[in-house]
Amino acid sequence: MTTVQPFLMFSGQAEEAMRFYVDTFDQAEINELHKYGMGQSGKEGTVQQGVFSIHGQTILCMDSTLDQPFTFTPSFSLFITCDQESELNRVFDSLSEGGEILMPMDHYPFSKKFGWVNDRFGVSWQLSL
Template sequence: MEKVTPFLMFQDGKAEEAMNFYTSLIEDSRIIEIVRYGANEAGEEGTVMAAKFTLKGQEFMCIDSNVKHQFSFTPSFSIYVTCDTEEELDNVYQQLKEGGQELMPLDDYGFSKKFGWINDRFRVSWQLDLPK
């Protein structure tokens, strides 16, 4: 086994927009590679056939699915981010919150100094933590 990589499947042509947003939000992150559908291929021309990006060194893969499924992202699988400062946590949370849905608003829930859980505008779930 070479490695394990989280894989995000977008159904609405938003994979590239999501990657750009995530890599701009989290420092030390970048898009590694994007392969796009061409003319007369299975997906809509120009959308993401396969892509790789990193968030703080963690590699992810994503696609724009050309098949419509009866499912999407679920909060039971989330991207967990440990923040260094309250300012960093607040900033990332507020940006993810725009167009998204709060699952657990920022607060002290007893297990950390400050914590929040949110689905972003792409429906990807994030847990943001500021340890005690």
Template sequence: MDQTVAPFLMFEGAAEEAVAFYVSVIPGSRIVELRRHGPEGPGPNGTVMLGRALLGGMEVLFSDSYVKHAFTFTPSLSLFVTCRSEAEIERVAASLGDAGKVLMPLGEYGFSRKFAWVSDRFGVSWQINLP
């Protein structure tokens, strides 16, 4: 039996919107599978029961939780994006940071040519790097 490890992103109703946004921003990305809750539940009809996406070649699982939790995303766990050009890092950092929160603005910090750390409008934390 093959075992794999993949990040899992749990949203409260915005899973499809968030992942479609990430696919549009991160080169080499696509939604691989999208299963929805039906009218019989247990979650609200049409919400994401389980999805799989490739974000820059990395498999990420995602869903909409129908159970309310006392937590959401934290910046202490982030997705790390390695960009290939100045234009790409500027576009990715601006897109993911739009309507979110900039934790470290795009700049030179000594460990790479350019780097940014943002929490996007869905609360997911991203470190964006140009080596």
């Protein structure tokens, strides 16, 4: 085994999600973006393979070529630790816009400030100071 990386499968929104995450987080970038072309197995223009990174953590993604009977679940989430409260608040506000707040930003026994949100794409994020 050489690596373990998160992998996100979208239903036609992978590029939009990648660009949203890169805009939301500091030190984030799209590393690779390969799209399906005409006559390939996926819908033309959707993401065949996407790679982006947030603070050095590589995340893979794609748009499914099939309609799937499932989507994201909060039982798997990306956990982000922020050094600055202002960054934590900014990221939480951005990710929760159009999404669903699972645990509001607050003080909890396990963190002086923590929030949990499903973003507008259904991806679950836990954010801690």
